[in-house]
Amino acid sequence: MRKTIIAANWKMHLNTHQASLFLHKLDQKVAAHRDVITVLCPNMLALQSLSLQINHRKFKLGAQNCFWRDEGPFTGEVSATMLHGVVQYVIVGHSERRHGFGETDADVRQKVQAVIRNRMVPIICVGETAGERANGETKDVLHGQVTAALANVTSDEIDQIVIAYEPVWAIGSGQSASPNDALDAISFIRGQIKALYGAAAAEAIHILYGGSVDNHNATGYLGSKGIDGLLVGGASLKANVFSSIVEQAHAKHDKKSVK
Ligand code: PGA
Numbered sequence: 553m554r555k556t557i558i559a560a561n562w563k564m565h566l567n568t569h570q571a572s573l574f575l576h577k578l579d580q581k582v583a584a585h586r587d588v589i590t591v592l593c594p595n596m597l598a599l600q601s602l603s604l605q606i607n608h609r610k611f612k613l614g615a616q617n618c619f620w621r622d623e624g625p626f627t628g629e630v631s632a633t634m635l636h637g638v639v640q641y642v643i644v645g646h647s648e649r650r651h652g653f654g655e656t657d658a659d660v661r662q663k664v665q666a667v668i669r670n671r672m673v674p675i676i677c678v679g680e681t682a683g684e685r686a687n688g689e690t691k692d693v694l695h696g697q698v699t700a701a702l703a704n705v706t707s708d709e710i711d712q713i714v715i716a717y718e719p720v721w722a723i724g725s726g727q728s729a730s731p732n733d734a735l736d737a738i739s740f741i742r743g744q745i746k747a748l749y750g751a752a753a754a755e756a757i758h759i760l761y762g763g764s765v766d767n768h769n770a771t772g773y774l775g776s777k778g779i780d781g782l783l784v785g786g787a788s789l790k791a792n793v794f795s796s797i798v799e800q801a802h803a804k805h806d807k808k809s810v811k
Pocket of ligand 1: 723725764787
């Protein structure tokens with residue numbers, strides 16, 4: 553049975569000092585569970601110091617972005633090569649990167665390759681805008697984004713990938729997708745993985761939901777067998793709320809395994 557992944561996207565919050573204090577708080581509140589992988593994604597600058605302080609049995613570290621070339625004249629960028637050894641996960645193609653910084657499907661594909669090449673796990677974000685949803689284009693958009701992101705991923709590499717379904721309209725809006733809608737989109741993506749890589753790959757891959765998740769609505773997603781975890785933004789900055797989501801993941805996991 554797939555483990556549950558609960559990933560915290562701190563976005564551009566918490567400087568290095570604040571991130572250390574917050575990590576300390578989380579360490580006191582979040583328990584280690586063998587069935588839950590808890591991934592913390594602070595800003596780039598905080599990663600190195602957190603990697604030295606973190607309880608690696610309890611938490612994994614992730615970057616929020618990376619550049620796709622390994623080195624070179626790319627002022628201001630941080631490569632996956634540089635992240636190797638510091639983080640285990642890298643978020644790729646978050647909607648704030650796609651829509652705020654003009655990141656294209658081609659960029660996402662190259663970044664996915666860079667992360668795999670450097671032996672980390674990409675958390676690939678896909679999702680439709682409100683307009684696309686209103687036009688009934690959700691599945692077309694998901695199909696296009698998944699196809700592009702995985703274009704160069706081989707069948708040997710597919711089990712090193714995490715996908716997060718994050719509808720753009722749900723991110724930071726307080727308007728989360730219903731668990732049924734999230735499951736519908738995630739099942740569609742899993743079907744696409746099956747068509748591309750076969751049934752075993754579709755069964756193995758982790759597909760998460762993200763978008764206005766908090767401690768009140770988390771349980772609705774976690775109770776679903778097809779939803780393998782959550783990517784949490786705003787609510788991950790509150791230690792009590794985030795630790796409650798991790799606990800719910802563990803509790804729901806127990807129930808799912810006895811079904
Ligand atoms: P949110 O962000 O939980 O604040 O909606 C989720 C994300 O951006 O990954």
